[in-house]
Amino acid sequence: MTVIRCSPEDLGPYEEHRLGTGGQGHVYAVSGAPGGLTGEYVYKAYRRDIDVDAAVLEEMTGFLSGLPAAERSFLDERLAWPAALVEDGGRVTGFLMRRVPGRFLLDPGDPHAPTAAMQFLLNGSAHLRNMAAVGHRGALRFDTGPADRLGLLADVARTIDTLHRNGAVVGDLSPKNLLVALSPDPRVLLIDCDSMRLRGRSAVPPVETGSWAVPCGEDPATEDSDAYKYGLLAVRLFNRDQSSTDPGPLRAVSPELAALAQRALDEGEPHSRPRVREWLGPLEEALDAQAPAPTPTPVPAPTPARRSRRLLAAAMAVVQVVGVVWWLKSEIMPGSSADARTQAPGFTASAPYAGQPTSEGGAPVNASPDAPPSTSPSTPPFDVPVYVDPAVQGVAGSAAVAEMFGAYFGGINTDLELAAAQIDRDGKMFKEKGGKAKWMQEFEDSGTWDSDVRLHALVRHATGDVTASVTFQSEQRSGHGPTSASEQTCTLWKVTYRLSAYGDGTYKIYDAKAPGPPACPAGTPLDSPNSS
Known part of the structure; x- marks a missing residue:
């Protein structure tokens, strides 16, 4: 040996x-x-x-x-x-x-x-x-x-x-x-x-x-x-x-x-x-x-x-000399959020993200997508339930990320201060809108109401960056839709959020990117209390 x-x-x-x-x-x-x-x-x-x-x-x-x-x-x-x-x-x-x-x-x-x-x-x-x-x-x-x-x-x-x-x-x-x-x-x-x-x-x-x-x-x-x-x-x-x-x-x-x-x-x-x-x-x-x-x-x-x-x-x-035919995360592993192998790692965000995945389970290997939502929302319950893809439920940090998004989207609907508290003050979200006050005013003017929030992927990149793939539906007043279609009053979003991760296992939104989002299918009811 x-x-x-x-x-x-x-x-x-x-x-x-x-x-x-x-x-x-x-x-x-x-x-x-x-x-x-x-x-x-x-x-x-x-x-x-x-x-x-x-x-x-x-x-x-x-x-x-x-x-x-x-x-x-x-x-x-x-x-x-x-x-x-x-x-x-x-x-x-x-x-x-x-x-x-x-x-x-x-x-x-x-x-x-x-x-x-x-x-x-x-x-x-x-x-x-x-x-x-x-x-x-x-x-x-x-x-x-x-x-x-x-x-x-x-x-x-x-x-x-x-x-x-x-x-x-x-x-x-x-x-x-x-x-x-x-x-x-x-x-x-x-x-x-x-x-x-x-x-x-x-x-x-x-x-x-x-x-x-x-x-x-x-x-x-x-x-x-x-x-x-x-x-x-x-x-x-x-x-x-x-x-x-x-x-x-x-x-x-x-x-x-x-x-x-x-x-x-x-x-x-x-x-x-x-x-x-x-x-x-x-x-x-x-x-x-x-x-x-x-x-x-x-x-x-x-x-x-x-x-x-x-x-x-x-x-x-x-x-091959022998009569048998192997070599070298995440933690996405489908299944259970109680996975003992993926307790919160407390990684730190940095930019930009790129790098090679590793053979360590729970490393940056998680990529899961538009699947039917889990049969139950993330817990504890939020104003806006966040449905976590089964393939993400066992990923380290997934519960904390779902909780953060629940507070964020719930805050968009009912308490913009709560939503703003889920954003990294040193990130790009506020800076791109000219500051927190202007960011909040834009949502106030639009009367945005978000629903059907789904967490499809949580990826830890080689640099330490964390990104989350999220889809949701937003309803807003005419004139406040996406940049490419401002008259849209109902939009289906597919957004990649870059997250800041903190040593206490919590996360905040650093920035977000989304392609031109499509409108909701014809006939989608606008039941938001702010859609008038």
């Missing part, structure tokens, strides 16, 4: 290159990797209050080097595994891990794009089209069919099985910890690997993600828990849903896979769940069934039929 060690001083001016902030600390780009490491690496620096078992983390950094070459190569492509220990004065401060490769970004051609997390495949076609419409160009790639989904499931299963055979369990197996690539072949990348359990010990306290948690009372990091969560993943990937436990859509693809999922999710003895390796054979058979039939060639001489998906996989296995 080889353990590579370095100090923060070996990493160059890393503090100038923060890529993101998560629930456990910060992630920085480093200019050069020490100890003979090759490629691009990032430094995950733990917060001082994080309880890190240095001995376990040290063992983790040497884990891959102690495996047979074939398994090491296989896992190295599919894990954002700790690669080197970072120590300062005898204290472990964090570790180095590989940077997320471009193929695992939402738009592989854009180095500043969000990471392509598995949760994008847990949405329907309309949802993905809406994402593309608001600027996430790569979202439509995830409107994919059964073959790609089966391929991803198979890659996850092979990765987990290889980990299990070598004494490691994932624990927090959820779509936000799984990055995906569909080209040239379906491939996954597991992130937040320092939270995995190795040979019965954890480097950091185990956590779970909201609606992906094991039944109450179970250990969250065992082969049994991985079996349960893998069953959830299989079901939800074919339901294209964030919380379903219905195996029906999976049954339409493969009755055998649906039966495995049912066994995995049935309440009862955890040890009775199918091991992840039991899925591999049925997955290969399902993939074979999805392979297209050979296409006749219009020539006299016979031509060989196209090989099956299984034979192609076998050929790849020979080339």
Whole structure:
């Protein structure tokens, strides 16, 4: 087992290159990797209050080097595994891990794009089209069919099985910890690997993600828990849903896979769940069934039929030495606002925003869009309810941001001082209107009444900036509509707000940008008390 060690001083001016902030600390780009490491690496620096078992983390950094070459190569492509220990004065401060490769970004051609997390495949076609419409160009790639989904499931299963055979369990197996690539072949990348359990010990306290948690009372990091969560993943990937436990859509693809999922999710003895390796054979058979039939060639001489998906996989296995086919937020992870991994990070706003996402869960990877609103408004209740997209509910800071927008839009309707209190006095909102008084007078004159407020995305950018994508409807007096259509009396807005984040976990609006907004559909009732 080889353990590579370095100090923060070996990493160059890393503090100038923060890529993101998560629930456990910060992630920085480093200019050069020490100890003979090759490629691009990032430094995950733990917060001082994080309880890190240095001995376990040290063992983790040497884990891959102690495996047979074939398994090491296989896992190295599919894990954002700790690669080197970072120590300062005898204290472990964090570790180095590989940077997320471009193929695992939402738009592989854009180095500043969000990471392509598995949760994008847990949405329907309309949802993905809406994402593309608001600027996430790569979202439509995830409107994919059964073959790609089966391929991803198979890659996850092979990765987990290889980990299990070598004494490691994932624990927090959820779509936000799984990055995906569909080209040239379906491939996954597991992130937040320092939270995995190795040979019965954890480097950091185990956590779970909201609606992906094991039944109450179970250990969250065992082969049994991985079996349960893998069953959830299989079901939800074919339901294209964030919380379903219905195996029906999976049954339409493969009755055998649906039966495995049912066994995995049935309440009862955890040890009775199918091991992840039991899925591999049925997955290969399902993939074979999805392979297209050979296409006749219009020539006299016979031509060989196209090989099956299984034979192609076998050929790849020979080339890759092993018969298994992985590598390296947010925190958006769909599901629950009670996600223990994404407590308020207290990041600080700066401008302009740009940068590379990282492999740290909860880093700047969140991009979620125009989906049907959550079934309940954010809490506590506001004068204007703010509906939070399910994919945003688990993002660090989402509750505080929703609360701020609730006060802001409620204030626009009934108390402009309250609305003004949600704006950063040093930002651009007041300055662009000539000061707070003129800003308030403009709303007073317009009689604006806002409704149907929805928080679709909350993104933490590499520089530390925070932006929120919000849609809402405004009703105003004629002559006070958008600049491009001042006579509009009802407008549908899609606004990107840049937010200032404060150390106490609160947020204020720094500035806002919106394209030319459309008018409300004909016949929309103007029931605002100020619309006269």
